Amino acid sequence: MTNLSDFTPNEMMTIAAARALSNDDVCFVGIGAPSAACNVARLTHAPDITLIYESGTIGTAPNVLPLSIGDGELCETAVTTVSVPEMFRYWLQGGRISIGFLGAAQLDRFGNINTTVIGDYHKPKVRLPGGGGAPEIASSCKQVFITMKQATRGMVEKIDFYTSFGHGEGGNHRERLGIKTKGPTLLITDLAIWKPDPETKEFTVVSMHRGVTRDKVQETCGWKARFSDRLEETPPPSELELTTLRELQARTEKAHGGKKGN
């Protein structure tokens, strides 16, 4: 039986993200925590959720987590698989995605994200992979959920590069740029759940995971963290949630560890 008391912060993050998803959602899924969260949601409370990976696979139901955005199982279990231009034109730009997931190398308090470079763009200290789908995921999905592990290196006062636009300088900055979608509405970390303030759009801690203190949240965050007046404790993983996640990861481990080319 699952030991409910020893869940990890990562597990809590994934499960908290899964809970934020519903049966009617159409999710643009990235690899890693978002993929785990979406599939836990599908295997628990949201069996009819639609998962889309940018490789063109629409309505997939993988039995194990994909290692890449275009694993064969995503196609095999999909309702349909379309070309990548169609994916970005009809499905993402067409406004059909309710929730897009983004991760971040650097994140600021307004949900702006950098995954491009550390340092100057033209003379980078570290050349990161870049945006991929992120710039348009950030503007075309109805809402954006961000998942990341808290660290002062990642949650910074000022990001080095605007890979994707969150709430900019806050307030109605999105509207001023003619962006009609809501942008980041949820930040789920290994320590807490954050939501943008309705007015300023600054991320505010609305719930801390069990055992997490305000100090811990602040120590791992590079900006001065704001806490909601009605701060809650995130309900710990249920047995179903934790078992589902762990079994999914065990199946994934087994499936991907096995085969190797000559």
Next chain:
Amino acid sequence: MTNLSDFTPNEMMTIAAARALSNDDVCFVGIGAPSAACNVARLTHAPDITLIYESGTIGTAPNVLPLSIGDGELCETAVTTVSVPEMFRYWLQGGRISIGFLGAAQLDRFGNINTTVIGDYHKPKVRLPGGGGAPEIASSCKQVFITMKQATRGMVEKIDFYTSFGHGEGGNHRERLGIKTKGPTLLITDLAIWKPDPETKEFTVVSMHRGVTRDKVQETCGWKARFSDRLEETPPPSELELTTLRELQARTEKAHGGKKGN
């Protein structure tokens, strides 16, 4: 056995058009004479010719002539069938078509075509079907072949509406509009074969079908017809050509005459 001496002007027109096609051509085919010509070419000297119908069927080889641009047999015998937006974007606009066929309700000496209205556009005497694919067939195909039966009503001094652009006012008018394709390079009628003059781009009779006189050509043409200095006689249909066309039409008649809904 085929009686070679009693071929009709229509048959001569279709066969003359078929002869102008080669194995390497990729043809954008319309219904009627063009469809018959392309399929006669395919069944005689150009077995590998690629026939494309605007319904999305690429590389079709119908056993009978389609009654509509989207008959089921076109799809069943095609190498592949794509969506109509893809047809117009990747295949026509993409510059992959070597020869586009056009017919005309009105045609002028420079290959400009009207199939839109007789009379004023906003108060038409006769509302014709309109251009369909013609405006972009005329500009995107490498060459355009025109087929029509000669009549003063159809071959006119001035067309009422520019459904599709041929050589405009002649000369380098296409280039001046930034059109990079050759435009109409061949006009095949029931009486003669016409080609544009290399300089003026005015259609000039280069070959008359057997038994046709200059007077007959002029009587059925609303502009003053020019004749090439090296006017030829169109070789009459060969037995293979005529048999192939007649058998194709007999198969077509049989296939389409038979079934009827309740």
Next chain:
Amino acid sequence: MAKFQSLKEAVAENLRDGDVVAFEGFTHLIPHAAAHEAIRQGRKDLTLIRMTPDIVYDQMIGMGLAKKVIFSYAGNPGVGLLRRMRDAIENSWPRGIETEEHSHASMANAYEAGAAGLPCAVFRGYRGAGLKEVNPNIRSVTCPFTGEELAAVPAHRPDVAFVHAQKANRRGDVLVEGIIGVQKEAVLAAKRSVVTVEEIVEDFDDLHPNLCILPHWTVTSIVHVPGGAHPSYTHGYYDRDNAAYLEWDKISADRDLFSAWIKENVLEVGPEAFAGRVKGL
């Protein structure tokens, strides 16, 4: 999220007076049964979008449902002219209609742009063509890299799209195959969509991954109408009723003959009549 409904309910809930509507199908899969239901329910002041208005719009226009038609080829394919549409344009019978005319390339691009959520379609078109002189919705943009002038037209964003397809599964996913035309684009471009299908099956388990499928959450309403494309055809089910297209040329040539035909074949019957019409095809 697709609802399974009767055709009467689907048209009543999704098509309103004054709507901009597309009944699409490129020769193949033309949603005749749905159009007949719209005629029976007497919708008014519709703006009809369709590449080839065809006899399906000839019937709707002849019955006075349309105030405007946006189109690119107004013919009876393989037969000739559309006589009811001409009567409306030339003689305002039974009412005058406005027309907005494009090329096929333009219409196909406008649907594509609608599905892609763009305000306009950009393509290389209308060079030297007369339509851009008479249609103020044909404009241009300049390529910021080459300076080339490209045509631009507004994206199609119909209030509702009607299409016919081979089958739906119980979840409401729809399979369209064969000559797929602009149907996927029309459905994705529209605010609401109604799909009539030949067949409803339990699931789609063994389909090839790259087929044209409309997931259930892109479709508003699904209606089971066997034969619902007649006299057009459904690949894998029945052939085109070419004789009916020829016959239409005669029926539509005369106002009284037309009205009598509509009374007998549309007003006094329901969608269940279509199954019988495709027997033997």
Next chain:
Amino acid sequence: MAKFQSLKEAVAENLRDGDVVAFEGFTHLIPHAAAHEAIRQGRKDLTLIRMTPDIVYDQMIGMGLAKKVIFSYAGNPGVGLLRRMRDAIENSWPRGIETEEHSHASMANAYEAGAAGLPCAVFRGYRGAGLKEVNPNIRSVTCPFTGEELAAVPAHRPDVAFVHAQKANRRGDVLVEGIIGVQKEAVLAAKRSVVTVEEIVEDFDDLHPNLCILPHWTVTSIVHVPGGAHPSYTHGYYDRDNAAYLEWDKISADRDLFSAWIKENVLEVGPEAFAGRVKGL
């Protein structure tokens, strides 16, 4: 008109020093065998286009073939960074490279526009994003109907595209299935194209009509290379070699290890080695 050739001939005839080239395949069907042949033939000063440069371009960049890379995501999918590409950008080893960076949407649209024969792609993108400040090839056009500002990027028109596919028939038609990515667009956008395939069959008689097929007259050269996508995969033939992607992270971390790996696995073997690599996958 497709020619059937050896990989050596196909690369020699179609890829020249200084070419703009796309090796495409979105996770699936990445043409590794063709890239290795380009390395063996020592092509120089290439401009490499690819949405996800991936380990296939990491190898080419590490061997100094590239002068410029046009891309949207420079990672080892599911693993991490591209260490050879970083070394070239950060330390100019073995040579400096220029980069032109886009988003996925932008790259996909640029291929689409290339296939469509347009000079530029128009889409809704880069709102508030930093790339448009650093990439002069991200510009805009204004919708002439709504006034909305849309992003514009130049169409991709590579000199040559390399893709891998499931099969070709004897006429030279090519079938691509599963995750089809941008391969059709890359081939149609390119002046020349080389397709490596798992299998050559007599004909395609029983294929569904709506599959992704490149007709023979759109392809320049076809090469039979079983396993030619390894360590990527071919749907219906073999799975992805995930271990090889993980291993690459170590190999590519060290210049000497990298050079030794290339010598052993690329320079001293030929395309026939690929068939063995996918055994057991």
